[in-house]
C-alpha cells in the first residue's frame with residue numbers, strides 16, 4: 019500500500035561511522051531482582067544485533083543501562099574509547115546513543131511535530147558538513163506526516179510507537195536502541211517498518227533491536243542474543259537461534275508451524291449456530307469521534323452470550339474506539355448500545371463494569387504504584403466476597419504463572435510484557451460477562467501468546483464472551499466465532515471468520531474504500547453483524 | 553515538504569515549525585500593545601496612572617511565575633523570597649550607597665537572580681511537591697532572617713528615599729517597561745525551540761533527558777530568569793510602597809496572587825497571565841477596594857468556578873471557543889487531513 023519512500027527513502031540520512039559498543043560483565047540488580055547477570059556483548063560499528071527472550075528476561079533493562087537510565091551494579095559499558103556507564107541519559111544521548119522506549123513516553127501536551135523537534139534541537143552539534151534531516155522528513159519517514167499537528171495525547175498506541183522511533187531518529191543518534199518498535203504491526207505496515215529500519219541501518223548506524231515480532235529479527239539482524247533470567251543463553255544467526263532447543267523451550271515454543279487451517283480446529287464445534295445464542299451486546303448504528311474526526315461511522319455489531327468476536331482492521335480503522343465506546347470511555351454520538359436488551363448508551367463506565375463489561379485497554383492502564391496483587395484485587399468485582407476474590411486471584415495466577423513471582427512488586431516496575439499480562443489478568447478478575455481485549459498479544463513472548471490463547475479456550479468455556487482486537491489475525495480468527503472488519507470507521511465485513519483467513523480477501527476488506535464502492539456486509543456465514551432484532 | 557531537505561544549508565537544523573514566525577508576530581503585537589498603553593497613560597488621569605503601575609507589576613509577577621510553573625512545570629511557592637530580596641536590595645543600595653532608582657532596581661534584579669541560582673543548587677534535585685515545599689521553606693527562612701537582622705532594622709523595615717522615587721507618570725512607564733520585559737521574555741521562551749524543550753521537560757523529564765535535553769541546565773535557566781523578573785516586579789512594588797517591612801515583602805500573599813492570576817487566566821500560555829492579572833487585580837481587587845473581605849471572597853469564588861468549569865483557564869477557553877466557531881466552516885478540510893492520503 020502506501021509507502022512511497024521505500025526504495026531510497028533515506029538519502030537524507032547521511033552515512034555515519036559509529037564506534038563499537040562494548041559491554042563487559044554487566045550486572046544489574048534491583049533489590050533482590052537480578053535483571054541482568056554478567057552480560058558481555060560487543061556491537062560492531064554498523065552492526066544490527068537482535069535481542070530476544072521471555073518477558074522479564076532483562077532485555078529492556080539492558081537497553082536502559084546503555085541509555086543511561088540505570089547505572090550497572092557491576093561491569094562497564096564503553097562506546098569507542100569512552101566509558102558511558104554512569105553518565106546521565108542526556109550525556110549518553112550526546113555521545114550518539116538513542117533509545118526508543120518499549121512503553122512510549124510522549125510529551126502529551128505537545129504536538130507530534132513539537133515532540134520530534136525537542137529531539138532535533140536538544141543539542142546542536144558542532145558545525146559539521148553533514149546535512150541534518152528536518153522534522154518534516156522524519157515525520158514523513160515514520161508515517162506521521164498527516165498527524166504532525168495533532169497533540170501527542172490523541173495518538174493511538176501504534177502511532178505513539180512511531181513517534182518514539184521518530185524522536186530517536188531526530189536526535190541523529192549513531193547507535194539506536196530499539197525496544198519493540200514494531201510491536202503490533204502486521205502486513206504492509208510491518209513491511210514498511212522493516213524497510214525503514216533496514217535503510218537506517220544501511221546508513222552505517224549500529225543498532226540493538228529488542229523485538230518479539232520474529233519477522234523483524236529474521237529480516238533485519240545478522241546476529242541474535244537470547245536472554246533468560248538476565249543471562250545470555252544462546253547467540254548466533256537468527257536461523258541458528260531459532261533451531262536451538264533451549265530457545266524453543268523458554269521462548270519460541272514448540273508450536274512453530276501455525277497454519278491457518280490447523281488452528282481453526284482450536285475452536286470448539288459447539289458454537290456453530292451463533293444465531294441461537296441470545297444477544298449479550300448489540301451495537302446499533304453507532305457513530306463516535308474526537309473533535310471533527312469521525313472514528314466510527316454507523317457501526318453495527320452484535321456479540322452473543324459466550325461468543326468470541328474478533329474485530330480486525332488496519333491501524334487507525336477505529337477498533338480501539340469501538341472498544342472504548344462499548345466500555346464507556348468514549349461516548350457514542352448517535353446510535354444505541356444494548357446490553358442484554360437493556361439500553362446502556364448513557365451509562366457511565368463504572369456502572370457498565372458492574373454489569374460485567376471488562377476492558378483491558380491498549381497501552382496497559384495499570385496502577386503503577388500498587389503492587390501486582392493489589393492491582394489484581396482492585397480488578398475484582400465490587401460485590402465479590404473475600405473468599406471469592408482469593409479464589410479468582412488463584413485462577414488468574416494460574417493463567418499467568420509469571421505473575422505469581424511478581425505479586426509483591428510495584429506494577430510500574432514490571433517489564434512491558436509483564437504489564438500486559440497484568441492488564442489482562444486484572445480484567446479477568448472481575449468475572450466479566452464480556453471481556454474486551456485491545457491488542458491482546460502485543461509485546462508478549464511467543465510462548466506466552468501460546469499459553470494465552472490456550473487459556474482463552476478456558477475463559478470462553480467458563481461462559482465469558484470475548485471481544486478481541488488483535489493484529490495477529492490468524493491467531494484471533496482461529497478462536498473466533500465471528501469476525502468484523504473495520505475500515506475508516508465503517509464495517510466492511512461481518513460474518514464467519516473463515517473467509518478472512520484468505521489473505522487477499524482480508525486485505526480487500528481492510529482497504530475497502532480503495533477497492534471500489536461500499537459493499538453490503540458479506541453474505542457468507544451467519545450475517546450476524548446485522549441485528550437480529552431479538 | 554520534501555524539497556526542504558534538499559534546499560537546506562548543510563549542518564543546519566531547519567525548524568519545521570513556524571515557531572520563529574509566531575514569536576516575531578507576538579513580539580510585534582506586544583510592541584503595539586505597549587504603545588497603546590503608553591497612549592492610554594498620556595490621556596488618562598492620575599487614577600489610570602497609579603492603577604496601571606500596580607497592574608503592570610502584577611502582570612510581570614504573574615508572567616514570571618508562569619514561566620517557571622506553567623512552562624517548565626516547577627510549581628514555586630516562593631515568590632515572596634524574590635520580591636523581598638529585590639525590594640531590600642533596592643532600598644539598601646539607594647539609602648546606603650546613594651544610588652538612584654534605576655541602578656537600584658537593576659541591583660534588585662541581579663540579587664534576586666543570584667538568589668535563584670543559589671536556591672537552585674538544592675531545589676533542582678527536587679520535583680513536584682518537594683520543589684514547592686522547598687521554595688516555601690526558603691521564603692519563610694528569609695522572612696525570619698530579615699525580621700531579626702539588625703542591619704535591615706529587623707521587623708521595623710526599610711524605606712527607599714522618598715526624594716528618589718520617580719513621579720507618577722514615570723512610575724507608569726517603569727511599570728509598563730517591566731511588564732513588557734516579562735511578557736517579551738515569555739514570548740521568546742514559548743515560541744522558540746528553547747520553549748519547546750521546556751514544555752517537554754514539564755511533560756516528561758525522563759523522556760526529555762533521553763532525547764539529549766540537559767534538564768537541570770534548563771531548569772536552572774528558567775529559575776534564574778523567573779527570579780529576575782520577579783525581582784523587577786518587586787522593585788516596582790518597592791517604589792510604589794516606599795517603606796515596607798519583612799512580613800509584607802516576604803509574604804505568602806505574593807505567591808497566592810501570582811498563582812491565582814495564572815490559574816484563572818491560563819497556566820502555560822503567554823496571554824493567560826495577563827488576562828488573569830487584569831481580571832483579578834482590576835476586576836476584583838480595585839473594584840472592591842473598599843470591601844477587602846468581599847474581594848477576597850470573590851477571588852476565591854472565581855478561582856473555584858474556573859477550576860471547576862474552565863479548567864485550562866480563561867484564555868485557552870476563549871481560544872478554543874473561537875477555534876470551534878471557525879471550524880464550522882472547514883470540517884471537510886480537517887477530516888481529510890486527519891486520514892492518511894491514499895497513494
Ligand SMILES: Nc1ncnc2c1ncn2[C@@H]1O[C@H](COP(=O)(O)OP(=O)(O)OP(=O)(O)O)[C@@H](O)[C@H]1O
Nearest residue numbers: 048053073074075076077078079431432433434435
Ligand atoms: N526498577 C525496577 N525495580 C525492580 N524490578 C525491576 C525494575 N525494572 C525492571 N524490573 C524487573 O526486572 C526484570 C527484567 O525487566 P525488563 O523490563 O528488562 O524485561 P524485558 O526482557 O524487557 O521483558 P519484556 O519482553 O516483557 O519487555 C523484570 O522481572 C522486571 O519486573
Ligand SMILES: [Mg+2]
Nearest residue numbers: 078120433434
Ligand atoms: Mg521490555
